[in-house]
Structures are given as C-alpha cells and as structure tokens.
Amino acid sequence: MAVITMRDALNQAMREEMRRDPSVFLIGEEVGQYQGPYKVTQGLIQEFGEWRVRDTPIAEEAIAGVAVGAAFVGMRPIAEMMTFNFSLLALDQIVNHAAKYRYMSGGQVRCPMVLRGPSGAAAQVAAQHSQAFESWFTHVPGLVVAMPSTPSDAKGLLKASIRDDNPVIFMENEVLYNLKGEVRDEEYTIPLGLGDVKREGKDVTIVAWSRSVQRALEAADLLAAEGVEAEIVDPRTLRPLDEDVIFDSVRKTNRCVVVEEGWRYAGFGAEVADRVQRGCFDDLDAPILRITAADVPMPYSKKLEKAYLPQPKQIIDAVNQVLYR
Amino acid sequence: MKKDEALAHYRAMLLIRRFEERCAQLYVQGKIGGFLHLYIGQEAVAVGAMGLLRPDDYFVTSYRDHGYALARGTDPRPLMAELCGKIGGISRGKGGSMHFYDVPSGNFGGDGIVAGHLPIAAGMGYSIRIRETDQVVVCFFGDGAVNEGAFHEALNVSALWGLPVVFVIENNRYGMGTSISRASSVKDLYQRGSAYGIPRQDVDGMDLLAVREALGEAIERARKDKQPTLLEAETYRYRGHSMSDPGKYRTKDEIEEMMSHDPVRLFAKHLRKKHRVAATHLEAMDKDVLAQVEDAVKYAEQSPWPAPETLYEDVYVRSPFINARAADRDPAWRAARSEDRVPQEFPVPDDAKVGS
Ligand SMILES: Cc1ncc(C[n+]2csc(CCOP(=O)(O)OP(=O)(O)O)c2C)c(N)n1
Numbered sequence: 001m002a003v004i005t006m007r008d009a010l011n012q013a014m015r016e017e018m019r020r021d022p023s024v025f026l027i028g029e030e031v032g033q034y035q036g037p038y039k040v041t042q043g044l045i046q047e048f049g050e051w052r053v054r055d056t057p058i059a060e061e062a063i064a065g066v067a068v069g070a071a072f073v074g075m076r077p078i079a080e081m082m083t084f085n086f087s088l089l090a091l092d093q094i095v096n097h098a099a100k101y102r103y104m105s106g107g108q109v110r111c112p113m114v115l116r117g118p119s120g121a122a123a124q125v126a127a128q129h130s131q132a133f134e135s136w137f138t139h140v141p142g143l144v145v146a147m148p149s150t151p152s153d154a155k156g157l158l159k160a161s162i163r164d165d166n167p168v169i170f171m172e173n174e175v176l177y178n179l180k181g182e183v184r185d186e187e188y189t190i191p192l193g194l195g196d197v198k199r200e201g202k203d204v205t206i207v208a209w210s211r212s213v214q215r216a217l218e219a220a221d222l223l224a225a226e227g228v229e230a231e232i233v234d235p236r237t238l239r240p241l242d243e244d245v246i247f248d249s250v251r252k253t254n255r256c257v258v259v260e261e262g263w264r265y266a267g268f269g270a271e272v273a274d275r276v277q278r279g280c281f282d283d284l285d286a287p288i289l290r291i292t293a294a295d296v297p298m299p300y301s302k303k304l305e306k307a308y309l310p311q312p313k314q315i316i317d318a319v320n321q322v323l324y325r
Numbered sequence: 326m327k328k329d330e331a332l333a334h335y336r337a338m339l340l341i342r343r344f345e346e347r348c349a350q351l352y353v354q355g356k357i358g359g360f361l362h363l364y365i366g367q368e369a370v371a372v373g374a375m376g377l378l379r380p381d382d383y384f385v386t387s388y389r390d391h392g393y394a395l396a397r398g399t400d401p402r403p404l405m406a407e408l409c410g411k412i413g414g415i416s417r418g419k420g421g422s423m424h425f426y427d428v429p430s431g432n433f434g435g436d437g438i439v440a441g442h443l444p445i446a447a448g449m450g451y452s453i454r455i456r457e458t459d460q461v462v463v464c465f466f467g468d469g470a471v472n473e474g475a476f477h478e479a480l481n482v483s484a485l486w487g488l489p490v491v492f493v494i495e496n497n498r499y500g501m502g503t504s505i506s507r508a509s510s511v512k513d514l515y516q517r518g519s520a521y522g523i524p525r526q527d528v529d530g531m532d533l534l535a536v537r538e539a540l541g542e543a544i545e546r547a548r549k550d551k552q553p554t555l556l557e558a559e560t561y562r563y564r565g566h567s568m569s570d571p572g573k574y575r576t577k578d579e580i581e582e583m584m585s586h587d588p589v590r591l592f593a594k595h596l597r598k599k600h601r602v603a604a605t606h607l608e609a610m611d612k613d614v615l616a617q618v619e620d621a622v623k624y625a626e627q628s629p630w631p632a633p634e635t636l637y638e639d640v641y642v643r644s645p646f647i648n649a650r651a652a653d654r655d656p657a658w659r660a661a662r663s664e665d666r667v668p669q670e671f672p673v674p675d676d677a678k679v680g681s
Pocket residue numbers: 362387389437438439440466467468469470497499500501566
C-alpha cells in the first residue's frame with residue numbers, strides 16, 4: 001500500500017489504462033503541454049504523444065463531441081472538462097448524443113467514453129466557477145455518474161469507468177485533489193454502482209458523496225465525543241445507485257441524513273430520500289433530513305461562502321434532530 | 326461513369342423520390358407520425374456522395390435523413406417499418422424519421438439537433454487519425470446549421486488537427502421558414518471555410534455529375550492529404566420543411582424555377598443522351614422502383630408493433646464493470662445486453678419477404 005494524493009491516483013488510473021489499451025485517449029484544455037489545469041494529467045503527453053493526449057482550443061462542445069464521435073467507432077476517449085461549470089457548453093453532446101444514440105438506433109451504437117473533471121465548490125471563485133452538477137447528469141437515462149471521495153476509490157472507479165461501455169460522467173473535486181489516502185499496489189477496479197461504508201456506526205446513517213464525505217466524517221468525530229455513533233455511507237456512484245448499502249445501514253440505525261453540496265431544490269439527495277422512505281418505511285424512526293447548499297448562487301466572500309456550503313455543524317444538528325436529542 | 330453505374334445512380338434517385346412521395350401519403354393517412362422531413366429535390370447530393378464512399382467509410386446526417394440510407398443501399402423495408410413505428414424498423418421503432426442508423430454500412434445517422442452531429446463527425450475523423458487508416462467521414466447538414474456554434478467548433482478542430490472529414494452544406498435556401506439572407510451574414514456559405522483556411526467549394530446540388538466531381542476531389546483530399554473540405558451544394562426542397570409546413574414563405578416563381586432543374590429529370594436526360602438509354606427502359610425502372618416501395622410498405626404494415634418490454638431495451642450496455650445486483654433494480658439495466666444489435670437480426674415477419 002502506498003499513500004498518495006487523489007490527483008496521483010487519478011493520474012495512475014489514466015496512465016495504466018492508456019498503457020493497457022491503445023484505444024484510450026485523453027482530450028481537453030491544457031491536458032498536455034501545460035500538464036493539466038490541476039496537474040491531474042501530469043506527464044501523460046510525454047509518455048503517449050500528442051494524438052493520445054490532445055490539447056484542444058477552448059471549445060467544450062468540440063471536446064465532448066469529438067469524444068462522442070470517436071467512442072461511436074470503437075475508441076475509449078477520456079474527455080476532460082477544465083471544470084464541470086464549463087460542461088454546460090457541452091451539455092448537448094452529453095445529453096442528446098452520448099446518452100441517446102444507443103436508444104435512438106435500437107441498440108446499434110455504444111458510447112464508451114468518460115467525461116471527467118472537477119465539480120463542486122472550489123475556494124472563493126464565486127457563482128460561475130463553484131457549482132455542483134450531479135443532479136443534472138443523474139437525471140439522464142443512458143448516463144452513468146460516479147463521484148469518488150478517496151484516492152483509492154478514485155483510482156478504482158476511474159479505471160472501471162474507462163473500461164465500461166457506457167458514457168460515464170466522472171466528477172472529481174478540486175478541493176480533494178490533495179487529499180491523501182492508501183492505494184493498493186496491485187491492479188484493481190471498483191465496480192460502478194457499488195457503495196461503501198466509510199465509517200461504521202449504529203445510531204444514525206449519513207449518506208454523503210464526494211467532498212461531503214469529509215464533512216460527514218468531521219461531524220461524526222464530534223458526535224462520537226458526545227457518544228453518538230454515525231455510520232457514513234458513500235454510494236460512490238450516483239447512477240446506478242447502490243440501494244443495498246444504504247438500506248442495510250438505515251435498517252440498522254433507523255435514521256437517515258443525506259448531505260450534498262448541490263442546491264436543495266430537486267437535488268440528488270431528494271432521490272436518495274425518496275428511495276429510503278419507500279425501501280425502509282417501517283424501519284424509520286424519524287423523517288429523513290437533507291443538508292444541502294443554500295438555494296442561491298455561490299457568493300465570493302469567504303464568510304458568505306461558508307454560510308452557503310453545508311457545514312459539519314449543520315450535519316450534527318440534523319443528526320441530533322433525527323435522534324430527538 | 327459507366328452505363329451500369331449511371332443507371333444504378335438514377336435508380337437510387339428514383340427510389341428516394343418514390344419512397345418520399347409514399348411517405349407523404351402514409352403521413353396523411355396517420356400511419357407515420359411525428360416530424361417527417363422529406364428529401365424530395367435534394368436527391369443528387371446523397372446519391373452523388375454515396376457512389377463515392379468505400380464500404381468502410383463513415384457518414385453522419387441531419388434529421389432529413391431518408392435519402393442517405395436509401396442511397397447507401399440500406400433495405401427500404403426496415404426504413405419504412407421504422408417510419409411506421411414497428412419493431413422491424415431500422416431503429417426498432419425507437420428513432421422514427423429523424424433517426425435512421427445502419428452501422429454496418431457506416432451510417433451513424435440521423436441527428437435531430439441542428440449541427441449537433443458536426444463535432445461527432447470530427448470525432449470519427451479523429452479516431453481515423455489515431456488508428457492511421459485511410460477511411461473518411463462525410464457529414465451532411467443544412468444551411469441553417471452553419472449558424473450554430475457547433476459548426477464553428479467542429480470546423481476549427483478539423484482544420485487544426487487535419488481530420489479526414491468532408492462537410493457538406495445542403496443549401497436548400499431555408500432553415501424552416503427563414504431564408505439564408507435572413508440568417509447568415511455571408512451569402513456564399515462555402516466561404517465560411519475561409520475562416521478555417523480549408524478548401525471550400527460551391528457546387529450545383531441539382532446536378533449529380535457536378536456533385537460527384539466536387540465531392541470526389543474532397544474525399545480524395547481527406548483520404549490522402551488528411552484535410553477537411555467545406556462543400557456547399559445548392560439545392561432545393563420541393564416540399565415544406567416538414568409535413569406540417571405548407572411553405573408559404575416561398576414564391577410560386579421560385580419553386581417553379583427550381584423544379585425546372587429537377588435532379589432526377591436532369592440525370593434522365595443525361596442517360597438518354599450520353600448512354601443512349603431508351604425512355605422505355607427508364608419507365609420500366611420506375612415501375613420496378615414503385616413496386617419496391619410498395620413491398621417496403623407491405624413489410625412495414627406486417628411488422629408487429631414493439632412489445633412493451635422493448636421500452637427499456639437499448640439504453641445501456643451490460644458490462645462487467647457495473648455492480649449488476651444494484652443496477653438491475655432499474656428495468657433499463659435489467660434489459661441491457663452486452664452486444665450491439667445489427668439491423669439484420671431485427672425480427673422479419675415471414676410473409677413480408679414476398680416480392681422482394
Ligand atoms: C439546435 C436546434 N435548434 C432548433 C431546432 C428546430 N429545427 C429543426 S430543423 C430546423 C431548420 C434547419 O434548417 P437547415 O439546417 O437549413 O436544414 P433543412 O431543414 O433545410 O434541411 C430547425 C430550426 C433543432 N432541431 N435543433
């Protein structure tokens with residue numbers, strides 16, 4: 001086991017898959033000569049050359065569309081969005097093309113591509129550069145959506161996403177790129193749609209993904225000091241969703257809090273809450289509570305940014321509420 | 326072109342014309358629904374292009390897509406069945422008029438988003454460069470598409486990276502009811518190519534031989550020199566934008582003027598003069614084509630409706646990298662299979678084979 005950053009884990013995943021399979025290539029803004037806007041693709045152009053690590057103009061629809069077209073004829077492109085904020089300019093390629101051609105063609109076409117990059121809040125970059133988009137992409141049938149929270153998960157899930165034959169939206173998090181964690185030395189993949197318990201506990205289930213897992217872990221430590229043991233369930237993939245790992249936990253704790261960084265209105269947490277209330281109705285001892293970002297555009301000021309984002313304190317309050325403490 | 330080849334081209338144009346006329350009738354009878362965009366008047370472009378493609382080349386088109394599949398030699402029967410929403414359709418009744426695909430023949434088909442398939446054509450061209458084959462991609466779209474951002478992005482990267490893609494504007498003068506003079510700052514649409522420094526050319530899209538010549542050069546340039554071309558084929562759609570459009574924004578004079586350069590009649594004249602084909606021969610061919618279209622209609626009518634279970638099929642590909650236990654709670658995952666479908670395996674009602 002080596003302890004590495006999320007950034008290096010992602011880099012290793014791409015490097016290993018590009019070595020293994022000549023149909024894998026990478027395309028995006030600054031992914032090559034600049035070594036990646038966040039250095040996730042460091043060193044890849046040196047090893048694989050400019051055709052397999054393609055620097056592009058600032059043209060998100062072309063980046064996504066080139067990936068889609070190449071995937072239709074048997075390549076396995078990895079398209080990088082500098083951040084998911086800019087994926088809105090590529091949305092037509094993802095929603096109308098990558099996700100739909102298999103269906104519209106009666107099963108003749110497949111689109112084995114990955115669209116990856118950082119999503120979620122960064123640090124003080126304001127409304128257009130700090131948004132969580134998982135609810136947008138999970139809404140679309142035909143897509144797979146993965147959101148890792150640890151270096152180990154990032155590596156295993158990215159390798160699976162590259163090998164999978166469906167279009168995978170792979171959302172990373174800028175703030176997590178420096179997060180360190182243990183990663184196995186031997187080759188491995190993690191199946192998409194398999195959740196993971198990030199902390200065991202008997203009193204309450206906290207469902208969280210991506211950076212929210214960190215916030216939930218912080219909250220759980222503080223709760224433990226008060227004698228409350230929270231179980232943290234990270235689905236890791238939001239579509240398809242591993243209901244089993246969530247339901248098993250809720251059936252044990254009888255209480256559920258869902259934490260997400262996106263807006264509350266029609267956020268993915270509502271999908272989780274809907275499934276839990278149907279799947280575990282008799283097991284629930286309290287209403288399911290949701291912790292989300294504030295329903296406003298992201299502000300710039302440090303103080304306001306903090307007020308906007310879900311904080312461990314809010315998670316603790318919600319846990320206390322479902323425990324009637 | 327040799328005589329046999331010329332006759333085959335004529336037959337393909339005639340097949341498109343008769344197929345489309347029959348579609349219009351079926352639409353009025355309520356047997357075809359949704360949007361129906363007919364290709365009548367533009368036949369020379371698709372037929373001219375398909376005669377030049379190799380079996381391993383790729384093409385993508387807009388939603389006005391019947392002509393390309395027919396010109397490429399796709400069986401008209403599953404195409405008609407698709408229009409009627411039947412399980413024997415080329416897209417199993419899931420695509421309809423705007424979404425014809427026939428992947429074994431390189432047809433990555435019918436895109437309903439104006440200019441949405443242009444970046445995809447570039448991506449296919451990119452894959453050709455990585456694999457170092459000498460295939461080409463031909464991308465067909467309307468005059469309206471040149472005003473979309475996707476047109477600009479796709480042409481820029483195709484020129485920048487040297488992608489073997491031929492971009493064909495079929496300028497039929499209107500995008501729905503908006504004439505190009507009200508939509509494009511530049512009237513000669515092929516001149517848009519100058520912004521990307523790529524070869525560009527204007528061609529009479531009613532003249533099959535002219536289309537062949539211009540496209541032939543462009544395809545060779547893509548194949549050998551790895552360079553994209555922007556071609557503008559000046560053509561005309563005789564009918565409204567779709568079946569619901571009476572086309573009132575066009576003058577009678579304009580329509581009559583364009584119809585006097587009818588691509589099918591023009592090429593018939595050529596066949597008779599150059600290849601000494603008898604008028605009776607062409608009439609017999611027309612009868613044969615009409616019978617082929619009727620056979621397709623019969624096939625479509627006899628093809629069963631899709632069973633409700635097929636609703637969830639063809640969304641995902643079953644894959645070992647998905648946790649099936651969780652995914653299979655969703656009917657779309659349960660119905661996912663690992664192989665792609667090919668049109669040949671689609672269900673064929675036995676008695677519909679009669680007369681083919
Ligand atoms: C992005 C997008 N905007 C609008 C439409 C609606 N629409 C469908 S066809 C069309 C006109 C396109 O004209 P043109 O590109 O000239 O092709 P033609 O129909 O003449 O073949 C419009 C506006 C659409 N399908 N996609």
